[in-house]
Amino acid sequence: MHALEPGRMPWPGSLARHPGGFEAVNWTRQLRREQMRDVAVIGVGMQKWGELWEKPLRDVFTESALLAIDDAGVDKIEAMYIGCMSSGLFAGQEHIGSLMADYLGVAPIPSLRVETACASGGAAFRQAIFDVGVGAHDIVLAGGVEKMTDVDGGGATYALSTAADSEYEVYHGVTFPGLYAMMAVAHMDRYGTTRDQLAHVSVKNHKNGAKNAHAQYPFEVTLDQVKNAVMIADPLTILDCSPITDGAAAAIVCPLDMAKDLSSNMPIKVLGSGHATDTIALHDREDIAWLSAVEEAGAQAYKQAGLTPSDIDFVEVHDCFTIAEICVIEALGFFERGKGGTGAESGETHMGGRIPVNPSGGLKSKGHPVGATGVAQIVEVTRQLRGECGDRQCPDAKIGMAQNMGGTGGSSVVHILGTV
Amino acid sequence: MSTSARYWREIPQRYRLEAAKCTSCGKIYFPPRLTCRACGKREFETVVLPDTGKLVTYTVIRVAPTEFSDQAPYAVGVAELDNGVRLTAQVADVDFDELKPGMPLKIEFRRVRDEGEAGILCYGYKFVPLR
Amino acid sequence: MEGSEVRMAGIIGYGAYMPRNRIKVEEIAKVWGADAPSYKRGLMLQEKSVPSPDQDTITMAVEATKYALKRAGIDPVKIGAVYVGSESHPYAVKPSGTVLAEAIGAVPEAHCADFEFACKAGSEAMFVCMGLVDGGKIEYGLAVGADTSQGAPGDALEYSAAAGAASFIIGKNDGVAKVVETYSFMTDTPDFWRRSYMHYPRHAGRFTGEPAYFKHVTGCANGIMQKVGMKPEDFAYAVFHQPNGKFPMRVGKMLGFKKEQIEPGWLSPTLGNTYSGSSPMGLTATLDVAKPGDMILMVSYGSGSGSDGFVYQVTDRIDKVRDVAPKTREKLDSDKVYIDYGTYAKYRRKIRMGE
Numbered sequence: 062m063h064a065l066e067p068g069r070m071p072w073p074g075s076l077a078r079h080p081g082g083f084e085a086v087n088w089t090r091q092l093r094r095e096q097m098r099d100v101a102v103i104g105v106g107m108q109k110w111g112e113l114w115e116k117p118l119r120d121v122f123t124e125s126a127l128l129a130i131d132d133a134g135v136d137k138i139e140a141m142y143i144g145c146m147s148s149g150l151f152a153g154q155e156h157i158g159s160l161m162a163d164y165l166g167v168a169p170i171p172s173l174r175v176e177t178a179c180a181s182g183g184a185a186f187r188q189a190i191f192d193v194g195v196g197a198h199d200i201v202l203a204g205g206v207e208k209m210t211d212v213d214g215g216g217a218t219y220a221l222s223t224a225a226d227s228e229y230e231v232y233h234g235v236t237f238p239g240l241y242a243m244m245a246v247a248h249m250d251r252y253g254t255t256r257d258q259l260a261h262v263s264v265k266n267h268k269n270g271a272k273n274a275h276a277q278y279p280f281e282v283t284l285d286q287v288k289n290a291v292m293i294a295d296p297l298t299i300l301d302c303s304p305i306t307d308g309a310a311a312a313i314v315c316p317l318d319m320a321k322d323l324s325s326n327m328p329i330k331v332l333g334s335g336h337a338t339d340t341i342a343l344h345d346r347e348d349i350a351w352l353s354a355v356e357e358a359g360a361q362a363y364k365q366a367g368l369t370p371s372d373i374d375f376v377e378v379h380d381c382f383t384i385a386e387i388c389v390i391e392a393l394g395f396f397e398r399g400k401g402g403t404g405a406e407s408g409e410t411h412m413g414g415r416i417p418v419n420p421s422g423g424l425k426s427k428g429h430p431v432g433a434t435g436v437a438q439i440v441e442v443t444r445q446l447r448g449e450c451g452d453r454q455c456p457d458a459k460i461g462m463a464q465n466m467g468g469t470g471g472s473s474v475v476h477i478l479g480t481v
Numbered sequence: 482m483s484t485s486a487r488y489w490r491e492i493p494q495r496y497r498l499e500a501a502k503c504t505s506c507g508k509i510y511f512p513p514r515l516t517c518r519a520c521g522k523r524e525f526e527t528v529v530l531p532d533t534g535k536l537v538t539y540t541v542i543r544v545a546p547t548e549f550s551d552q553a554p555y556a557v558g559v560a561e562l563d564n565g566v567r568l569t570a571q572v573a574d575v576d577f578d579e580l581k582p583g584m585p586l587k588i589e590f591r592r593v594r595d596e597g598e599a600g601i602l603c604y605g606y607k608f609v610p611l612r
Numbered sequence: 613m614e615g616s617e618v619r620m621a622g623i624i625g626y627g628a629y630m631p632r633n634r635i636k637v638e639e640i641a642k643v644w645g646a647d648a649p650s651y652k653r654g655l656m657l658q659e660k661s662v663p664s665p666d667q668d669t670i671t672m673a674v675e676a677t678k679y680a681l682k683r684a685g686i687d688p689v690k691i692g693a694v695y696v697g698s699e700s701h702p703y704a705v706k707p708s709g710t711v712l713a714e715a716i717g718a719v720p721e722a723h724c725a726d727f728e729f730a731c732k733a734g735s736e737a738m739f740v741c742m743g744l745v746d747g748g749k750i751e752y753g754l755a756v757g758a759d760t761s762q763g764a765p766g767d768a769l770e771y772s773a774a775a776g777a778a779s780f781i782i783g784k785n786d787g788v789a790k791v792v793e794t795y796s797f798m799t800d801t802p803d804f805w806r807r808s809y810m811h812y813p814r815h816a817g818r819f820t821g822e823p824a825y826f827k828h829v830t831g832c833a834n835g836i837m838q839k840v841g842m843k844p845e846d847f848a849y850a851v852f853h854q855p856n857g858k859f860p861m862r863v864g865k866m867l868g869f870k871k872e873q874i875e876p877g878w879l880s881p882t883l884g885n886t887y888s889g890s891s892p893m894g895l896t897a898t899l900d901v902a903k904p905g906d907m908i909l910m911v912s913y914g915s916g917s918g919s920d921g922f923v924y925q926v927t928d929r930i931d932k933v934r935d936v937a938p939k940t941r942e943k944l945d946s947d948k949v950y951i952d953y954g955t956y957a958k959y960r961r962k963i964r965m966g967e
Contacts, residue, residue, distance in 0.1 A: 228491055233570045233605070234545060234548075234549040234552070243539060244538070246582070247538040293543060293544045294543060496711075551961075552666070591667065592668050602703065
């Protein structure tokens with residue numbers, strides 16, 4: 062390991078390109094591995110997602126938090142991290158660390174909102190595991206919430222657009238679907254990825270989501286329906302895009318060696334965690350058709366876990382748009398660069414395939430309450446590993462991965478969890 | 482949503498394409514920044530971007546944000562200017578069928594958005610095909 | 613004319629810009645049940661330019677000025693005055709000229725003002741720049757005539773109200789055309805006007821002809837020709853304000869000019885009436901074909917009413933800079949796309965949108 066001089070900040074730039082390699086700049090290593098406790102997930106919960114007209118922001122979160130607390134069977138929590146992209150723009154409410162601690166009845170515990178656009182949930186989970194890992198607390202709730210239907214379509218589009226470059230992308234009238242559509246055009250132009258291959262991702266995820274009781278849209282769609290749906294930004298139709306959703310999810314984490322005392326659930330161990338950033342604007346990326354923040358966050362998680370892509374039994378990825386899933390599975394090393402389009406088309410990423418992707422139905426079918434998504438991925442991975450998924454179960458699931466992403470890939474958080 | 486100050490301070494970039502070139506390693510930033518991402522140095526000189534380039538990728542926005550809803554559908558793209566700098570803008574005066582990666586473009590000064598009926602008018606760069 | 617060379621301002625650079633969109637007279641007539649052939653014959657108009665929603669007086673002024681700067685070959689920082697003349701300035705209060713000045717880098721040391729006087733707002737900007745240069749107050753002046761005027765739906769003016777811009781850089785030395793003389797002729801004549809908060813202008817029908825356009829254009833043309841002691845046959849070219857195709861040809865004939873002298877600058881049949889851009893754009897098209905030594909007469913007309921007159925003498929330098937930027941008639945004829953009335957109404961914001 063190349064030691065970093067105490068107090069010297071590593072210069073910004075890709076971790077992979079730093080002369081010292083990952084070791085030189087990986088902050089988690091600086092905490093000295095021997096002192097970090099292993100962390101387990103002992104409880105998870107989420108309500109059915111959708112347009113929850115009757116539930117205000119505070120109840121949407123509290124409901125899922127209580128489900129997770131009940132699932133764990135703990136009688137207290139000691140700290141809370143809440144992923145939420147913008148309760149301010151969507152619901153006129155900031156300071157939700159305090160709001161939720163109040164409504165969950167757990168004040169005065171420390172409670173914090175975590176934000177990195179659509180990867181806020183994954184980032185909240187990462188903060189929770191650091192908290193437990195360094196020994197600050199023993200029982201921590203990692204939650205995520207977004208209440209998106211209190212603003213109209215224009216308001217939601219605006220709030221989401223703040224994840225992009227507001228002065229140099231959004232100013233010009235580019236939308237989120239527009240940015241991903243440009244990524245798709247670049248991928249199709251460079252690698253010959255086809256319109257059908259994009260649509261297959263949506264068909265697969267809806268097929269999986271049709272079996273998920275918590276999904277917003279639990280129904281199947283056909284290839285033709287996807288291709289002929291209303292065009293949002295060429296070539297993406299509305300069925301290539303994840304929806305506007307209200308929802309929350311929560312997970313309870315504790316030190317692995319306390320899990321059996323705190324909960325009767327099978328403990329699920331956190332094997333690896335990674336987090337990386339990239340340029341905010343799509344036009345500043347080294348390669349518009351490649352998600353290097355995902356590659357880096359994934360590499361960190363694999364390294365910490367001592368695993369490779371072939372060790373992963375299934376993965377929940379951030380399919381905010383069909384093209385996103387294709388680019389993510391390449392960046393995570395499940396498919397060669399440029400070949401991600403073959404995944405859903407060939408069946409390799411279907412249930413029962415070589416690497417099942419989004420057994421929950423993904424963002425497309427399950428819904429995408431932005432700040433909650435990353436935590437919902439942890440909920441799904443945990444349930445799969447526990448063997449609780451019924452007719453959506455990945456057989457013999459022992460190691461699962463969750464990949465969460467912000468904006469057009471400006472940030473990504475990856476976790477690997479496994480049975481003990 | 483552009484307030485006066487937010488719009489006004491980007492005028493050198495939006496009207497004149499003023500960028501910053503790192504005096505140490507030569508990397509060019511648009512918009513300018515305080516520190517070089519490549520070499521870490523903090524000294525820059527002003528350079529003006531070239532006004533021709535080619536299209537890297539594009540899409541047609543059919544469901545637009547509120548301020549742009551009366552302009553939909555419109556094309557947007559990422560262009561690479563002749564000096565390698567890339568930026569995002571609308572592609573104007575183009576048939577959507579003409580759009581393809583590599584097509585030559587030039588920059589024109591256009592009215593990008595109006596802040597409603599009574600707010601400020603926001604100008605800036607757009608791409609047009611170089612015919 | 614020899615002795616006044618030291619004092620004489622000239623056009624150092626020029627450029628014109630028009631949007632690509634065109635709508636045909638037939639397309640407009642179809643919607644209003646009008647007789648297209650008689651409009652085409654009566655007004656000598658075939659089609660007109662239409663600005664896209666992202667184009668306005670300011671954007672066209674910037675693009676035309678970029679061409680003028682290419683021909684002038686000067687550093688914009690030396691421009692001492694920036695004037696935009698229009699009857700469709702994008703703001704009611706806030707100058708167009710400041711945006712133009714920032715866009716070309718002529719800030720902060722320049723005088724700036726927006727001009728208006730119906731269709732002669734462009735020529736009056738030129739007139740004032742020439743005076744400032746002659747008087748030694750500024751080294752270079754920038755004068756633009758640009759408009760995206762509206763005509764009321766179904767009204768005669770809807771067939772001709774078009775969009776375009778012409779930009780001139782005026783200075784002392786190295787001009788492509790010397791300004792030999794200027795003259796102005798003006799009275800209070802309410803032939804065409806628009807009141808505050810009204811969307812569309814109104815006009816006084818046939819009164820806009822003889823007592824308005826013809827009286828002032830002939831008054832100005834005769835006045836300036838007398839001042840310089842020249843006759844129509846002494847000129848290679850004449851450019852008159854072009855509210856339609858017919859008027860400039862008729863006034864030319866009345867004054868004793870031949871069709872061939874007017875034709876190079878006669879853009880209105882396929883461009884429409886670009887209002888403050890009208891005779892200025894005609895001048896750019898004329899400079900595109902003029903030869904060293906040619907004398908050019910230009911007479912603008914602005915309702916309300918008045919005409920600015922100019923006599924130019926083309927210099928050797930025209931041959932060096934003519935091709936450095938797009939030629940007006942080439943752009944007009946080649947780079948265009950036809951739109952239907954619905955698209956036209958959408959672009960011109962004539963459709964009532966949701967609140």
